[in-house]
Amino acid sequence: EVQLLDSGGGLVQPGGSLRLSCAASGFTFSNYAMSWVRQAPGKGLEWISTIDSSGGTIYYADSVKGRFNISRDNSKNTLSLHMNSLRAEDTAVYYCAKARGYGYYFDYWGQGTLVTVSS
Amino acid sequence: EIVLTQSPGTLSLSPGERATLSCRASQSVSSNYLAWYQQKPGQAPRLLIYGASSRATGIPDRFSGSGSGTDFTLTISRLEPEDLAVYYCQQYGSSPRTFGQGTKVEIK
Numbered sequence: 001e002v003q004l005l006d007s008g009g010g011l012v013q014p015g016g017s018l019r020l021s022c023a024a025s026g027f028t029f030s031n032y033a034m035s036w037v038r039q040a041p042g043k044g045l046e047w048i049s050t051i052d053s054s055g056g057t058i059y060y061a062d063s064v065k066g067r068f069n070i071s072r073d074n075s076k077n078t079l080s081l082h083m084n085s086l087r088a089e090d091t092a093v094y095y096c097a098k099a100r101g102y103g104y105y106f107d108y109w110g111q112g113t114l115v116t117v118s119s
Numbered sequence: 120e121i122v123l124t125q126s127p128g129t130l131s132l133s134p135g136e137r138a139t140l141s142c143r144a145s146q147s148v149s150s151n152y153l154a155w156y157q158q159k160p161g162q163a164p165r166l167l168i169y170g171a172s173s174r175a176t177g178i179p180d181r182f183s184g185s186g187s188g189t190d191f192t193l194t195i196s197r198l199e200p201e202d203l204a205v206y207y208c209q210q211y212g213s214s215p216r217t218f219g220q221g222t223k224v225e226i227k
Contacts, residue, residue: 037164045156045164045207045218061215095163103211105154107175109163 002026002108004096009113016086016117022079022096022110030054030074033099035106036081038092046092049081050104064090086117121145121210123219131225138195140222142208147188149212155184155193158221159204167206168193200226 008020022034035050049070050059058070069082079096093114097106122145132138142153151171156164166175168184171191181196195202203226208219 044220045158045209047209047216047218050216059214101152101169101211103149103152103213104216105152105166105169105209105211106156106164107166107169109165112163 002098004098004108004110006094006096006110006113009094009115011116011118012086013119014087014117017082017084018086018115020081020083020094020096020113020115024077024079024096024098027098029072029077033104034072034079035097035099035104036070036079036094037097037106037109038090038094039112040089040092043092050099051079083115086115088117091115091117120215121148121213121217123208123210123217125206125208125219125222127222128220129223129225131227132198133227134198134200136198138198138202138224140193140195140206140224142186142191142193142219144189144191144210148191148210151187152210152212153184153186153191154209154211155182156207156209157202157204158207159201164207195224198224198226202226 003025005023033052048061051070067085093112095112096110098108100107126141153171155168158164172184205221
């Protein structure tokens with residue numbers, strides 16, 4: 001059974017940093033691209049980043065480019081998102097998701113971790 | 120960036136009725152790379168449909184997807200109470216991947 005366990009969320013001040021993690025199990029992690037998708041309170045879904053299976057190709061949404069860094073450790077089946085220069089508008093539930101297909105749709109999702117940016 | 124517009128915003132139907140949800144793209148979606156997700160209250164999204172019409176693993180056959188180009192449809196043939204959720208479409212044919220704003224399905 002595929003499982004994705006998101007962690008690392010919390011309250012952080014504007015301009016601060018936070019690191020999210022996603023522990024994967026139930027599939028061969030090193031064979032699949034992985035992504036982060038976020039959802040602001042009461043709002044819709046926003047794709048923010050994807051990393052390919054080897055970690056060699058990375059994509060970011062313009063809204064986080066230059067501030068967020070996605071990475072993976074295939075030896076530990078772990079996906080990470082390092083978030084810097086956080087803003088109030090980054091407040092959201094962050095989901096890790098297993099990516100499939102040529103352009104990447106998301107066939108399994110973590111339970112999400114809440115990030116609140118506030119002073 | 121491809122903008123996806125979903126309609127209606129809210130759909131209120133009785134159990135057993137047919138639900139038709141629309142997703143319209145601002146430009147043609149490459150190779151019909153269009154997915155649908157269901158998000159129940161307090162839960163993570165779940166993949167229903169990919170490639171516009173292929174059902175994901177374990178999804179009941181009362182969920183079906185159709186369409187091509189700029190117009191796509193998710194149909195729930197016979198609504199059940201557990202279908203209460205927000206449904207999102209997503210295009211993955213061009214970068215950035217984008218989602219629609221969602222259609223909320225209410226059960227009368």
